[in-house]
Amino acid sequence: MADAILEVFRGTQEAGAAKQYTVPIAPGMVVLDALHYIQANLEPDLAVRWNCKAGKCGSCSAEVNGKPRLTCKTRMDALPTDKPITVYPMKSFPVIKDLVTDVSWNYRVNKKIPPFSPKPKTDWKMYQEDMDRVQEFRKCIECFLCQNVCHVVRDHHKKEEFGGPRFFVRVAALEMHPLDNVSRAKLLKDELGIGYCNITKCCTEVCPEEIKITDNAIIPLKERVVDEFYDPVMKLVRKIRGAPKAD
Amino acid sequence: MTNQTKYETHEHDVLIIGAGGAGLRAAIEGLAAGARVAVVSKSLLGKAHTVMAEGGIAAAMANVDKADSWRTHFRDTMRGGKLLNNWRMAQLHAQEAPERVRELEQWGALFDRTSDGDILQRAFGGHTFKRLCHVGDRTGLEMIRTLQDRGVQMGFDVFMECTIIRLLTDGKRVVGAFGYWREQGRFVVLKAKAVVMATGGIGKAWRVTSNSWEYTGDGMALAYDAGAELLDMEFVQFHPTGMVWPPGVQGILVTEAVRGEGGILRNKEGQRFMEKYDPNRMELSTRDVVARSIYTEVREGRGSEHGGAYLDISHKPAEYVKQKLPSMYHQFKELADVDITKGPMEVGPTCHYMMGGIRVEAETAASSLPGLFAAGEAAAGLHGANRLGGNSLSDLLVFGRRAGLGAAAYADKAPAASINDGQIAEAERDMLAPFDRGEGENPYSVHRDLQETMQNLVGIFRVEEDMNKAMGELEKLKARAARGRVEGSRLFNPGWHLSRDLKSMLTVSEAVTRSAMARKESRGAHSRIDFPKLDEQVWGRQHNLITRDGDRMKLQQIPVDAIPGELNELLAEDK
Numbered sequence: 001m002a003d004a005i006l007e008v009f010r011g012t013q014e015a016g017a018a019k020q021y022t023v024p025i026a027p028g029m030v031v032l033d034a035l036h037y038i039q040a041n042l043e044p045d046l047a048v049r050w051n052c053k054a055g056k057c058g059s060c061s062a063e064v065n066g067k068p069r070l071t072c073k074t075r076m077d078a079l080p081t082d083k084p085i086t087v088y089p090m091k092s093f094p095v096i097k098d099l100v101t102d103v104s105w106n107y108r109v110n111k112k113i114p115p116f117s118p119k120p121k122t123d124w125k126m127y128q129e130d131m132d133r134v135q136e137f138r139k140c141i142e143c144f145l146c147q148n149v150c151h152v153v154r155d156h157h158k159k160e161e162f163g164g165p166r167f168f169v170r171v172a173a174l175e176m177h178p179l180d181n182v183s184r185a186k187l188l189k190d191e192l193g194i195g196y197c198n199i200t201k202c203c204t205e206v207c208p209e210e211i212k213i214t215d216n217a218i219i220p221l222k223e224r225v226v227d228e229f230y231d232p233v234m235k236l237v238r239k240i241r242g243a244p245k246a247d
Numbered sequence: 248m249t250n251q252t253k254y255e256t257h258e259h260d261v262l263i264i265g266a267g268g269a270g271l272r273a274a275i276e277g278l279a280a281g282a283r284v285a286v287v288s289k290s291l292l293g294k295a296h297t298v299m300a301e302g303g304i305a306a307a308m309a310n311v312d313k314a315d316s317w318r319t320h321f322r323d324t325m326r327g328g329k330l331l332n333n334w335r336m337a338q339l340h341a342q343e344a345p346e347r348v349r350e351l352e353q354w355g356a357l358f359d360r361t362s363d364g365d366i367l368q369r370a371f372g373g374h375t376f377k378r379l380c381h382v383g384d385r386t387g388l389e390m391i392r393t394l395q396d397r398g399v400q401m402g403f404d405v406f407m408e409c410t411i412i413r414l415l416t417d418g419k420r421v422v423g424a425f426g427y428w429r430e431q432g433r434f435v436v437l438k439a440k441a442v443v444m445a446t447g448g449i450g451k452a453w454r455v456t457s458n459s460w461e462y463t464g465d466g467m468a469l470a471y472d473a474g475a476e477l478l479d480m481e482f483v484q485f486h487p488t489g490m491v492w493p494p495g496v497q498g499i500l501v502t503e504a505v506r507g508e509g510g511i512l513r514n515k516e517g518q519r520f521m522e523k524y525d526p527n528r529m530e531l532s533t534r535d536v537v538a539r540s541i542y543t544e545v546r547e548g549r550g551s552e553h554g555g556a557y558l559d560i561s562h563k564p565a566e567y568v569k570q571k572l573p574s575m576y577h578q579f580k581e582l583a584d585v586d587i588t589k590g591p592m593e594v595g596p597t598c599h600y601m602m603g604g605i606r607v608e609a610e611t612a613a614s615s616l617p618g619l620f621a622a623g624e625a626a627a628g629l630h631g632a633n634r635l636g637g638n639s640l641s642d643l644l645v646f647g648r649r650a651g652l653g654a655a656a657y658a659d660k661a662p663a664a665s666i667n668d669g670q671i672a673e674a675e676r677d678m679l680a681p682f683d684r685g686e687g688e689n690p691y692s693v694h695r696d697l698q699e700t701m702q703n704l705v706g707i708f709r710v711e712e713d714m715n716k717a718m719g720e721l722e723k724l725k726a727r728a729a730r731g732r733v734e735g736s737r738l739f740n741p742g743w744h745l746s747r748d749l750k751s752m753l754t755v756s757e758a759v760t761r762s763a764m765a766r767k768e769s770r771g772a773h774s775r776i777d778f779p780k781l782d783e784q785v786w787g788r789q790h791n792l793i794t795r796d797g798d799r800m801k802l803q804q805i806p807v808d809a810i811p812g813e814l815n816e817l818l819a820e821d822k
Binding site for chain 1: 349354388459690733738740
């Protein structure tokens, strides 16, 4: 059977370089299989995160031939074999070792988001047609590829003032939950910096769950922020009726 | 003199090992009871194996089939488990599951709905009624995300990518754990008044498995090492439908929901073979029966092209399939070049779940060791000889909650304890030894041989001769593992991590093999070629129990608890 050459980043944030490995190709093989082959046969200390190997846990994100991908869903036979296949860690996060990065920033952002708070005295009746759009957001497997590819994070390093597409998706799921009773508009504007997003749709393109992040989550959330904070009519209404609902 | 100056040390009331459904649910309950709670996980938060659960949570909510009740759920669970279940656990589980599901909804989970706006329920193998609350075929993801968000908001401490290598004991009592950060390889002491083991199963000891790298039996082995009892270890569930082709995806789960939604199994001759094995329940027979049926078809030469069976849902409208089974649709399309709306999938048995585990008390999830609790797949009892699909997620919720309550109550009254530095020093020495060996074997090759041994000799069908051979192989593998060597540094080193996980796998594999050899009958997931029948007189009345006796593994039998009269009458009822 044919061989493939993998060029894998080895090292830490401080020091590292790509190293080439020859891996025999089996039918249907994915890049994660090739990385496992290297671990088991060539270099047992190659650091890779993975869990389910079926596209459901979002652990094995990396940049394959320059594209952010889940390595468990990237078929070797879909990649050109006339040159080495490059596998690098996600660029937007500090490298711990090899392909493993420090993604703890994401967990810190998540903590800022107020949880689901049901309307008082709800009867818990919900209808599928009201839930379809929310269930799309709930498909997110937290692979953080969208966070990795977003230029606000990747090129402008605005981790302190920006939440990133993953957390706009999470906020959208809460805001559009049929029974939720909290507004997160102020959070979106002030702490998650949704205004930084200029809807280039890079996040949507890399989402392995095919969530339409920009169209279905970010744009409607931007509209909410505009309605609540910048719309002169709404401003007047608020002045008369008091502050917007608690956040 | 004390190690606590040498090591990073944390102290909590309740320490939970494992951050899947059971661990997170235990943490939430512990916090609600006022305890200071920490959760340790080998992976990042939210990646535990619960995320892989697809089909649904079994709970007799009677939203779709109004006739359903906890009584029927109890009966289905007991019958599925061939009456080896802990009857009290089966009762509590059936009674409490609906409330646990409603609770998830109140914390933000969004289940698929009926036209009346209630939680939709689907059919599953061995369940009399449509009982599985679900979200398409990604129910586990919904559940873990809901629990994770709830726990984070309530304020537990999370120690991610941390592996526990030893339970610390003061006399017989468990008073904490010792582990290492996978990232940097540094050691950490976690003192606690009570510990909950929620570490899942042991699938990685088999070659073909639906389980992730984390499933190395750590919790069972740690508990065993510390002196706890392991129960019913011979009962390993092979899920009937894993992917069989291409080779790299072999074993990946194909949800039972495919059959729940009407999927049909055929052999290469086009015959719907379940007609032969279970004409009444057909594809929705229990997992042990369907797995054996597929295996038998393949062995007798009627298998599919790559040695499985054909599972077909393409008679349903394509849009329906994509809506109800979206991740199956993508999984086959992307990994196997198969469009399941147009043609059949190839499927075969895959090692999936451990019914046996740490022996616990039904009400509190307490193990036989003071201060140690267990829930979920790491614990034994609820599922008996065979688990029904959907009963795992409900198990995690019901007994995760009870373990959290039990541990918090214990911690509240627990007297002061001291940490034994000798135990820590020993664990550290063992853990670092593979770096010091000039020569020795790569842990990956030992792991590969362990998987072959368990796959070929302690698989779906078992026979004395094979298992004798397996015992010999396990001895050799233990010796090889003890001489293992790892390369590189302590910084995120998977080879080093595996060298420790391998020890747990070997301990648990031995417990499985010993128990399987002892049980000279076929019951549920345990099928003996040399003893093909149920033996109600002897083995219907006893469990296998494993304990540590010095360096030796001790096997004994204990009686099955008698089922009280009114519950026994439920079991006798028809339907």
